[in-house]
Amino acid sequence: MDYLSGYVSNEDFYETDDDYSDDKANANYTILDEAEIRRRQEEQISHISLLLSLSNDQASLLLYHYNWKVDKLQDDWFADEHAVRDKVGLLINPINDKNIDNENEEDDTCKICYDELEPANCRSVSCGHKFCVVCWKSYISVAINDTGAGVLSLKCPAIKCQAAVTRDLIVELVSKEEKEKFDEYFVRSFVEGRKNTTKWCPAPGCDKAVEFVLTDGDSHRYDVTCVCSRAFCWNCGEETHRPVDCELVAKWTLKNSSEAENTKWILAYAKPCPMCKRPIEKTVGCNHMTCSAPCRFEFCWLCLGSWYDHMGCNRFRVEDRDIDEKMRKHAQLYIRRYSHYYERWASNHKSRQKAMDDLQRVEEHDLSKLSGRVNTPTTQLEFVVQGWKEIIECRRVLKWTYAYGYYLEEDKKEDKDFKIKKELFEFLQGQAETQLERLHSCAEIELSRFLKDVDGDDDDRTMYNPDDMDFSKYRAKLVDLTKVTGTHFEELLKALENGLPEVDLDRKIGRNTSKKRKDSASSSQGPQGCDHLLYGSWQCDQCTLH
Incomplete structure (x- = not known):
């Protein structure tokens, strides 16, 4: 159907996944599965690693910090490499704590558990702070399970140290289950770090992402259909809503759930008790109304006068309540x-x-x-x-x-x-x-x-x-x-x-x-x-x- 954002024709809009992928060749959005996301990640990592003469793990840390924006990373790196390293936590030289306040302290103990360190059972990052493998495992495990994606920006456990923990150390020490979690956070960072161009499909259970490029003259065409058949607006994440824009959808959705509509209904179909002012709805034919406890005031529904001295209200009188009646009719x-x-x-x-x-x-x-x-x-x-x-x-x-x-x-x-x-x-x-x-x-x-x-x-x-x-x-x-x-x-x-x-x-x-x-x-x-x-x-x- 042509009106579906012009992406696919009426004949092949609902075909198989293979046909769907072919139809997207000339579209302004692309569906990304996990394999494609990994391929793009590795491609960018290899590019930065070769260009900046860094390891893949260091390159991945830089790209994560820069939300996978290669051009921005390159510009900042060549403008001031040391500033970028300090900002991310990739230090060139280890920190010498002895020159600060540890002149008499030996370096052969773990600063967390104070066990003796052996070359085979200790690890450190670019700062040079050494900790035993057991403490490293515990530290990284807590970060993965408690902070979630925060583990991707994990710092050295030494006090006030801003050196980054790279991916190779994490993958080496954690369990298989924790490694899978970390790997998932790493893959998702590629999509969530590029929110201006890439978003996840909102369908429950769908692991596909959508990369979107808005073309000139198509500012109202955000309709996207994932391979899972979920159609949604890439701009606001709601279901596709042409011909109305996202702002109007938000207004309409809020209006449908707003308590203000209940207030207007009360104004239209209820009248305030003359004594306690609580709104009352008439449910029977008789005009003799009795307010609920504790008020119990009895009055006429038509003129709102007291029922005890009510002598009829068939005569027309211009009073302030005429204004209320006009407001009520307007609300109705x-x-x-x-x-x-x-x-x-x-x-x-x-x-x-x-x-x-x-x-x-x-x-x-x-x-x-x-x-x-x-x-x-x-x-x-x-x-x-x-x-x-x-x-x-x-x-x-x-x-x-x-x-x-x-x-x-x-x-x-x-x-x-x-x-x-x-x-x-x-x-x-x-x-x-x-x-x-x-x-x-x-x-x-x-x-x-x-x-x-x-x-x-x-x-x-x-x-x-x-x-x-x-x-x-x-x-x-x-x-x-x-x-x-x-x-x-x-x-x-x-x-x-x-x-x-x-x-x-x-x-x-x-x-x-x-x-x-x-x-x-x-x-x-x-x-x-x-x-x-x-x-x-x-x-x-x-x-x-x-």
């Missing part, structure tokens, strides 16, 4: 508007989740069953899977168009073209939604006719009969609906992401967008009964009028 309108967009947003979200479950069932069970019923290899039934995946993606897009619509109306005071833009938006959204419902019905209901069993308690279940419906016609219908639905949503995305530019075009050339939309919507059907109307022309592959 606000709640209805929010509910309109939220309910449709949530409905499409649930429909998408159901479609994902249906797709899994189709791939695992229905395709093989359908293959036997219609005498067609499963490889030739891929169009069914493509239809379902088109539904899933279109449901996602449609869901976020309702968030777009909510904020489009909220900004109407600042936009003089609001009315025209709203009509254009609702027209495009309605056309796309109608087409999606046709596709969903075709994939869900019409396909079930070929899958019904002859057995069962339900008398309505019957074996598929070729006379009831020609499968070749069903195939042509589903393929056509899949393509046309994709076209509708592609045009919808283009219009919304470009700020509905046709509104400006209509104003410049003196045409009324509203009239054009109404005329288009009420115009005759396309050639041969086609009703795939968009922008005043027919967009399906069977039509030629444009």
Whole structure:
């Protein structure tokens, strides 16, 4: 589908992992597995080691400290090598503690456990401080298990010593389990140190990373699909949310979970007790209200006067409560508007989740069953899977168009073209939604006719009969609906992401967008009964009028 960030086409968007990798050749993001991350790490380590005449372990320490930014490391190193060494902890000469405060102290004891040191059982780093192997093992083990990735920047255990502990010493002394942990931290540092260009896939259990390069003119195209099938926005980490931007997604998500919405509901559908001011909701028809304990004040729901001396409130009086009533009505309108967009947003979200479950069932069970019923290899039934995946993606897009619509109306005071833009938006959204419902019905209901069993308690279940419906016609219908639905949503995305530019075009050339939309919507059907109307022309592959 072209509207999926332009990365892959409709025909091969949901293929195997091998096909997926081929499709990414010209994309602006690359999926990295662990082997590729290690290969890139070793490539950079070898480059720095050769260029700076350092060991691989020293080069890896420098790259980790510089977040694997080779150019930055090279610039700083050649500008002031000693400053970089001091900053990272790669000392050229060992520290001579005897010149400071240890003139009378022998160097043949471990400064942690005070056991005698033998050449075979002691180790040191660039500073020259020697400790026994047992103390080194304990020190590094605690760092791996307690500080996690902090072990990658571990310093010498001597007091105030900033000499770095290199990878070779750690790998030599730790256990196999701890070595695996350290190795994992080291691999992950390559991704987490380059957050501006590389991030982990957020799917639970997925160990793939995504390297992303934003191209000019594609500032709104952050959509990424990992090989695990998780689609997400590389910029914010949420699910892909075109046509809305990350800021609007954050606002909408916060709004849906905000307690402020509860407050507005109380204002719209409750009234304060005249005595204690607690909000009260009317649940019965009688206007005689009694506040809960300990207040127990009795009053009239309409005029909020005391019930004991209440003589009727049928006469109109201009009082301060009229202002409260206006505020309440305004809040009710606000709640209805929010509910309109939220309910449709949530409905499409649930429909998408159901479609994902249906797709899994189709791939695992229905395709093989359908293959036997219609005498067609499963490889030739891929169009069914493509239809379902088109539904899933279109449901996602449609869901976020309702968030777009909510904020489009909220900004109407600042936009003089609001009315025209709203009509254009609702027209495009309605056309796309109608087409999606046709596709969903075709994939869900019409396909079930070929899958019904002859057995069962339900008398309505019957074996598929070729006379009831020609499968070749069903195939042509589903393929056509899949393509046309994709076209509708592609045009919808283009219009919304470009700020509905046709509104400006209509104003410049003196045409009324509203009239054009109404005329288009009420115009005759396309050639041969086609009703795939968009922008005043027919967009399906069977039509030629444009």
